[in-house]
Amino acid sequence: MSKIEVYSTAVCPYCVAAKNLLKSKGLEWSEVRVDTDPAQRDAMLARSGGRRTVPQIFIDGQLVGGYDDLVAADRSGKLAQLLGASA
Numbered sequence: 001m002s003k004i005e006v007y008s009t010a011v012c013p014y015c016v017a018a019k020n021l022l023k024s025k026g027l028e029w030s031e032v033r034v035d036t037d038p039a040q041r042d043a044m045l046a047r048s049g050g051r052r053t054v055p056q057i058f059i060d061g062q063l064v065g066g067y068d069d070l071v072a073a074d075r076s077g078k079l080a081q082l083l084g085a086s087a
């Protein structure tokens with residue numbers, strides 16, 4: 001199973017939407033809250049190439065991007081490729 005990481009904050013509607021999309025596909029993820037831990041925000045910035053918005057989603061260490069990027073990847077079939085199975 002792929003390792004999915006979602007960098008998020010408590011009051012982010014796009015974070016909720018991204019997690020709902022993942023949940024609808026039966027996927028599990030680990031949530032990394034950047035609003036409660038400044039070190040995690042720094043890690044997100046480093047891993048995402050300076051992207052400051054949340055969510056930032058990684059699958060097996062590869063940056064997918066934010067919610068819009070996740071939806072685009074799902075529609076194009078790239079999400080299924082990243083997961084290594086039909087999602």
